[in-house]
């Protein structure tokens with residue numbers, strides 16, 4: 001049984017409504033596993049469209065997790081092979097959603113556990129910090145690392161971002177699913193109270 005429902009897709013960030021539950025943006029490089037992570041949280045592999053090739057998500061897609069929160073699946077950044085005109089359109093969607101579409105409960109920034117935050121991830125994290133948007137950093141595809149590599153990766157991201165929550169996750173094994181769900185719920189509740 002799916003724990004989330006697809007609401008709607010948008011190409012124009014200005015049209016995304018903000019009258020429902022708190023919204024949490026899912027951000028990260030193309031192919032890092034944003035859509036798969038939403039499916040993992042929803043326990044529904046078919047909810048968000050995923051693909052082994054980058055550039056799959058090309059719209060702003062809203063998924064409601066009951067009345068608790070809405071996860072916003074966005075196009076990935078940094079996909080070099082995409083035509084530059086298309087890349088600009090996708091970038092405008094991400095930036096437009098973050099800047100213009102209204103208050104956000106927070107953002108989940110997904111990094112590849114094998115790489116840690118890249119330059120583009122750092123730029124995104126800096127921009128979110130400047131905008132005062134609460135962030136959870138995810139070390140995704142953690143199944144690809146050995147136990148000792150996991151420990152070292154979590155330590156190094158934590159050292160680079162000491163004031164930010166950093167959580168491991170794997171859509172493959174389900175590792176970290178419960179903790180991430182709780183952390184997102186907490187972000188959403190904080191916005192409701194604030």
Ligand SMILES: Nc1nc2c(ncn2[C@@H]2O[C@H](COP(=O)(O)OP(=O)(O)OP(=O)(O)O)[C@@H](O)[C@H]2O)c(=O)[nH]1
Pocket residue numbers: 028029030031032033034035036037049050051052053054055056057058074075076077140141142143144169170171172173
């Ligand atoms: N091993 C492993 N593979 C994963 C994991 N999460 C995603 N993948 C794989 O990574 C690829 C990309 O997944 P998507 O969820 O489509 O990535 P995305 O970030 O939404 O990509 P775009 O929409 O193109 O930006 C797919 O082949 C997934 O099966 C994970 O936790 N572990």
Ligand SMILES: [Mg+2]
Pocket residue numbers: 034035036049050056057073074076
């Ligand atoms: Mg996607």
